[in-house]
């Protein structure tokens with residue numbers, strides 16, 4: 001699989017309100033702004049739950065079926081208009097009776113080329129800090145997912161999926177060079193784990209790892225950590241947003257992946273005679 005230098009833009013989107021039409025308009029404006037930047041990104045990324053407030057009670061209200069989704073229509077048209085690859089963060093998706101937290105991906109021609117339904121639902125309870133139960137309304141995805149571009153193979157996950165190293169390992173063993181997870185950590189887990197988990201998944205697998213968060217909004221029901229980030233295969237943070245709305249750009253250089261793997265050759269030193277390969281059969 002080809003791996004060539006490319007430029008990534010992460011849109012740490014702000015102003016995510018209760019009004020879906022406004023959210024879609026703002027997301028579209030920011031995609032056009034990222035694409036028009038003199039840095040000319042090859043791939044643009046939006047955050048988790050970019051078209052609706054984040055919270056399990058909101059998911060049924062904002063959920064759309066992919067075939068009729070106004071969010072999908074906007075994202076497809078924006079990818080085509082900007083002639084850029086686009087990872088459309090995630091949206092609440094309805095499929096029959098089930099709801100999912102779903103990421104959709106578009107080619108520069110505007111074709112929907114991949115989807116990823118959040119596999120690990122965000123169900124946590126840290127007394128006095130945060131309780132969240134996505135499983136009250138969402139169902140979990142059941143597949144691992146990646147897509148191919150002319151510059152790299154890219155593995156997908158959403159937010160809480162990052163806490164499960166198996167998912168990243170499977171993507172890496174399937175030949176992904178870059179793992180991109182739209183996400184929305186919070187003010188309890190963000191400072192503790194957001195960077196740590198990305199650097200861990202990057203160094204475990206000697207891949208680039210990127211996340212894209214909503215901007216922090218203390219008037220919203222859920223306070224996102226922000227700090228959208230790109231990490232290289234040696235676990236160095238290449239770029240990091242602050243908390244507010246911002247677009248950050250990163251150059252992905254395949255030489256960094258090659259030198260990490262040549263210098264510390266864990267990819268050829270694994271002991272599948274001692275422990276199983278989690279990517280077996282995937």
Ligand SMILES: NC(=O)CC(=O)C(=O)O
Nearest residue numbers: 122159160184185186189
């Ligand atoms: N929001 C999430 O899915 C995950 C998260 O905030 C965390 O793992 O912490």
